[in-house]
Amino acid sequence: MNFEYVRASTAAGAVSMLAKQSDAVFIAGGTNLVDLMKRGVVSPMRLIDINTLPLKEITLSGNKVTIGALALNSAVSEHPLVIKHFPLLSYALKAGASQQLRNMATVGGNMMQRTRCSYFYDTVMPCNKREPGTGCGAMQGINRMHAIFGSSENCIAVHPSDMCVALAALDASVIIRGAKGDRKILFTDFHRLPGNTPEKDNNLQPGELITHVEIPVNAFQQHAYYLKIRDRASYAFALVSVAAALEMQGNKISKARLAMGGVAHKPWRLTEAEAFLKGKEATETNFKAAAALAMQGAKAYEHNSFKLQMAPNAIAEALKKATSKA
Amino acid sequence: MEKQFFFDADTPDPDRVDGRAKVTGSARYFAEYTLPDMTYGVLVTSPVTKGRIKALDTKAAEKAPGVIAVLSHLNKPSVPGYEAPPAEGRGPGMRIFYTDKIYFNGQPVALVVADSFERATYAATLVRAQYEKEEFRTDFDANLDKAVAPRAPGAAEYKRGNIDAYKNAEVQLESEYFIPTEMHNPMELHGILAHWESPEKVIMYAKTQGVKATQQTVTNLFKLQAQNVQVFSEFVGGAFGIALRTWPHEVATVMAAKMVGKPVKLVLTREQMFTMVGYRPQAKQKLGMGATKAGILTGITHEAIGQTATYDEFTEGIVNMTKFMYACPNVNTRYKVLPLDVCVPIWMRGPGEATGAFALESAMDEMAYRLGIDPVEFRIRNYAETDPQRNQPFSSKYVKEAYQMGADKIGWSKRNPVPGSMKNGDWQVGYGMSTGVFTAGxxxxxxxxxxxxxxxxxxxxxxxxxxxxxxxxxxxxxxxxxxxxxxxxxxxxxxxxxxxxxxxxxxxxxxxxxxxxxxxxxxxxxxxxxxxxxxxxxxxxxxxxxxxxxxxxxxxxxxxxxxxxxxxxxxxxxxxxxxxxxxQGEAARKYSIYSFSIHFVEVNVHPATGVVKVTKIVSVGDAGTIVSAKTAASQMIGGAVGGIGMALTEEAIMDHRFGRYVNHNFADYHVPVHADVPHVESLFINKPDPIINPMGAKGMGEIALIGFSAAVANAVFHATGKRIRSLPITPDKILQTKAV
Missing domain, CATH: 3.30.365.10 (Aldehyde oxidase/xanthine dehydrogenase, molybdopterin binding domain)
Incomplete structure (x- = not known):
């Protein structure tokens, strides 16, 4: 069979095209998929271009903002509704990739991007995510960038997104179109931990299409901060990142949302730290205590033990920055 | 001749003569040339690090659409220059497609030629090779005991005065320094376009730092008349040393063009840029330094081990600067190479000296702090007025003036010298400086x-x-x-x-x-x-x-x-x-002719996250007359950018279980981005050297980089009290290093 490139014009059409063929995939911005194809990591026989689907809108209705899955990362980061209601999301997007990539990459594509683990990208190396059963190259290999939370003996890769860390913190939901209609899941339930099926990054079922992301309007605008620690000032994946969003009453934290990037196979929500901070004064001691709670269960490998120090520092630093914002 | 060369003379400094062509895209680089009936070559590379090719099945590739030929050791055309026994001294060399031997991971094993790049790329995936694997060594740290004296004459040992005299000094220092493998990574990918206009005549559009060198290599290999070997390389999109030799894939392309009777264009992928066109070799160095309490150097011992390949020896001047930079009566150096199953290195901007200067200029800083003397003052106390290595005068040297100029510009005297004492909000602030030097040839x-x-x-x-x-x-x-x-x-x-x-x-x-x-x-x-x-x-x-x-x-x-x-x-x-x-005339031999640079930097270090930002740069060049102020300043800026990369971000990382690099792309191998680079002040002494040439001008491409990484490391120490002796200084190292 020959390679095919087709365009879908409706969401329903796209879903039915995908259902017909097992080795078909959607392509939107292509900023990750095309790289993967060039490297021989994936070789889909049919690309279904969904760029013309009407899924670019960003709208406010009631108490939630809905973002179309095809909205560009740059458009979302600069959209007045996003800047007004979710500055955290704007910060996170602008911390990711480069402006050129953000001008191509979509919200749905950002969620669907694969790990940047070197072993996943080099088809000569073993990788359970790319080729289940071949082993995890990173486990005993170069694992400086790898997970400290939620890994399994099969995979220690991390999810590379910045946007997704903010969406996880903001209690977003994902609207998914399938053959049987729409379903809605929590954003934090979208991505998976590797477990015994590291080849599965997320809970999207075969034949499904992400159509929207919904974010409930909140009151975190004044106290939101995205801290990204990386090896250079731009265009580098996070060693550790922290999305912090707070509601404050005076110096007291009334509500906290925290998530980390660069530490797990999915955006890593810090629910225990959030619960601890609720009702606490914004003090360095409390930040450190919250960070210590968040670090429970962390496990490092040969080259990423620094994350055990960097991650709690980053949590405390992000909280400090978020709470000091007027 | 009364005419003088001044960049600050009455005539304004002109723009680059090729600036318009470059920014409008009319400048043509080798890969932009097309010739009638041109074909495209794509390399198949070895996933094995050492061994031999047991079997190579090219049938499927040959049958793929558009494929014209698949070149390998099984069907290569004769290259007369490859038939001779290997030259003595450097190892067997890499005779591409001439044997079934694999010397390093990523070595080309076949070249697919097709009528389009895409078809050649696809067909290359269809070539099936079987290998007989042998045990290999790529791990530098694990094999340091296997380092050997280089075959290159005079490179191994140097001494004046007593050996290891530092061990008897009033104040002593012993420190080890490491720099990782660094990739040149010019924007322009390497490759070549070759076309045999007749069985006796070949033309090439190349990416080369020497059209005559490429001409000579091909002339010798194919036993042609030199005038029948023409090389064009009008524009080169960055090189930094990568194009100082004719690489095996270039010879393979010339062979392929001969075989198919059509022009063949080969452009490497970015990944291949990491595996077959050299690099700055990783190196481990040990500095022993002794001084009197008054800050007079009494002994320096500089030992270095640099990586090379098993099949070809590469040496560079890592320990050179130590021999003459400071007026020290007892100096000895030892240099070894460690042959590994890797691609051979190649000179990279400020070659060797940039590696050595990181160690020497870090050690000078360490010693200055140990003595409680200002690092600039310590250097001036040990200033070499004449060349202590050759016992002859320098042709010109204005390094004291350069120290002053740089120190004034960055505000050196205003700094509090106590490490960790300066703050900018949450950030620790530090100042560091260093010296660089390179032969002005x-x-x-x-x-x-x-x-x-x-x-x-x-x-x-x-x-x-x-x-x-x-x-x-x-x-x-x-x-x-x-x-x-x-x-x-x-x-x-x-x-x-x-x-x-x-x-x-x-x-x-x-x-x-x-x-x-x-x-x-x-x-x-x-x-x-x-x-x-x-x-x-x-x-x-x-x-x-x-x-x-x-x-x-x-x-x-x-x-x-x-x-x-x-x-x-x-x-x-x-x-x-x-x-x-x-x-140059004989008279110049009585002088030691060098270009010098002084680098001052200010850094901000964030103690909680480990992030280091270079916030100010002042580089002073002592390179004789400055002929073209604009391009000279650009050289210094480029050197500073490369220096930030060397100091803070760049490191090629290999998984030694496989002998393969794991960060062979621009996303994972971090060259500095604009946001990493502050405004760079480049200043020049701009006084003519009376000996070197009629212009009084000395080269400055290397000095722009040499020493820079030490200035950053020294500034990080001043900011934090953390002495980091292993580059690059990434956030994890800041967090995991204890302040002294």
Missing amino acids: RGGATVRAVISDDGMLLLQSAVSDIGPGTGTAMVKIASDLMGMPFEKIRFELGNSSLPPAPSQGGSSTLSTVGSAVNDACLALQEQLAILAGQKTFAGKTKQDIVFSNGRIGLKNEPASAIGYAELLRQNNTPAVEVTKDSR
């Missing part, structure tokens, strides 16, 4: 100069311009001498048929080719004077004649001046042509 080159009756001056030389602004500098030299505006002068380069010039490397092009331009212009002046003398200037001596505003005339007699074009027309002479060979 001058080789031999030939330049042809042709002045025509249309008023144009054409200069020609087979040199390359990999970006420093060679064309601009040459035009500036001619412009000053001939009194002609830039737009009337053209400098042709990058063509092996032009008069010979050496490869562009080792900061010697301006000195070497510039001298030939100088001499050619003087010869042209003589010819013009003769022409003018026939009508106007009978009986006048050379001293009476001036060349300015495009005219030749008598001093103090403006009315006598006549334009060059008019003079030629009056004499019915369409053009005057001269060709001059120029090289």
Whole structure:
């Protein structure tokens, strides 16, 4: 069979095209998929271009903002509704990739991007995510960038997104179109931990299409901060990142949302730290205590033990920055 | 010659002569050339690090659409130069497709030629190879005990005075330093376009720092007449040393073009740029340093081990600077190479010396703090007025002035010298400095100069311009001498048929080719004077004649001046042509001729996250006369950017279980981005060197980088009290290093 490139014009059409063929995939911005194809990591026989689907809108209705899955990362980061209601999301997007990539990459594509683990990208190396059963190259290999939370003996890769860390913190939901209609899941339930099926990054079922992301309007605008620690000032994946969003009453934290990037196979929500901070004064001691709670269960490998120090520092630093914002 | 070269003279500093072509895209790089019936080559590379190819199945690839040939050791055309036994001294070398041996991971094992790049790329995936694997060694740290003395003569040992004298000093220091493998990574990918115009004649569009060197390599390998081997390389999109040799894949492309009888273009992928075109080799160094309590150096011992390949020896001057930079009576150096199953390294900007300067200039800083003496003052107390290695004068050296200039500009005296004492909000602030030095060479080159009756001056030389602004500098030299505006002068380069010039490397092009331009212009002046003398200037001596505003005339007699074009027309002479060979005289041997640099930086370090930002840079060049201020400043800026990469971000990381790099792309191998680079102040001493050449100008491509990484590491120490001796200084190292 020959390679095919087709365009879908409706969401329903796209879903039915995908259902017909097992080795078909959607392509939107292509900023990750095309790289993967060039490297021989994936070789889909049919690309279904969904760029013309009407899924670019960003709208406010009631108490939630809905973002179309095809909205560009740059458009979302600069959209007045996003800047007004979710500055955290704007910060996170602008911390990711480069402006050129953000001008191509979509919200749905950002969620669907694969790990940047070197072993996943080099088809000569073993990788359970790319080729289940071949082993995890990173486990005993170069694992400086790898997970400290939620890994399994099969995979220690991390999810590379910045946007997704903010969406996880903001209690977003994902609207998914399938053959049987729409379903809605929590954003934090979208991505998976590797477990015994590291080849599965997320809970999207075969034949499904992400159509929207919904974010409930909140009151975190004044106290939101995205801290990204990386090896250079731009265009580098996070060693550790922290999305912090707070509601404050005076110096007291009334509500906290925290998530980390660069530490797990999915955006890593810090629910225990959030619960601890609720009702606490914004003090360095409390930040450190919250960070210590968040670090429970962390496990490092040969080259990423620094994350055990960097991650709690980053949590405390992000909280400090978020709470000091007027 | 009264004419002087000044960048701050009455004439404004001109723009780059090729600037417009480069920014508008009309400048053509090798990969942008197309030839009729051109075909495309794509390499198949070894996933195995050492062993031999047991079987190679190319049938499927050969049957794939558009495929013309699949070249490998099974069917290679004869290359006469490969039939001879290997040369002594450097190892067997890499004779591409000549044996089934695998020397390193990523080595080319086949070259697929097809009618399109895409088809060649696809067909390359269909080549099936089976390998007999052998145990290999790629791990530098784990094999340090297998380092050996280099075969290159004189490279292994140096001493003056007593060996290891530092061990008896009042104040002693012993420190180990490490730099990782660094990749050149110019924006332009490597490759070549080769076409055999007849069985005896081949032309190549290449990415090379030496069109004559590429010409000679291919001439020798294929036993051709040199004039039948033509190499074009007018524009090079960055090189930093990567294009200083003709690589195996270039020879393979020439072989393939011969085999298919059509032009073949090969462009490496970014990933392949990490595996087959060299790198700055990782190196481990040990500095022993001894001084009196008064801060006078009494002994330095500098030991270094650098990586090389098993099949080809590479050496560089890691320990060179230590031999003469400071006035120290007892100095000894030991240099070894560690052959591993890897691609051979190649010189990378500031080669060797940049590696060595990181260790020496870090150690100088460590010793200064140990002594409680200002790091600048410590260097001045041990200033070498004459070359202590060769016991002869420096041709010129204004390093004390450079220290002062840099210190004033960055505000060195305002800093609190106590480590960890300065703050900027949450950030720790630190200042650091270092010295760099590199040989200011001058080789031999030939330049042809042709002045025509249309008023144009054409200069020609087979040199390359990999970006420093060679064309601009040459035009500036001619412009000053001939009194002609830039737009009337053209400098042709990058063509092996032009008069010979050496490869562009080792900061010697301006000195070497510039001298030939100088001499050619003087010869042209003589010819013009003769022409003018026939009508106007009978009986006048050379001293009476001036060349300015495009005219030749008598001093103090403006009315006598006549334009060059008019003079030629009056004499019915369409053009005057001269060709001059120029090289350094014997007298220069009595001097040690070096370019120097001083780097000052300010850094901000975030203690909680480990992030380091370089916030200020002042680099001072002591490189004789500055011929072209704009391109010289750009050199310094480029060196600073490369230096930030070396200091903070760049490291090629290999998984030694496989012998493969894991960060072989621009996302994972971090060259600095704009946001990493502050404004760079580049200052120059700009005093002519009286010995090196007629311009008094010394090269400066290397010194822009040499020493820079130490200035950053020293600034990090000042900011934090953390002495980091292993580059790059990434956030994890800041967090995991204890303050002293």
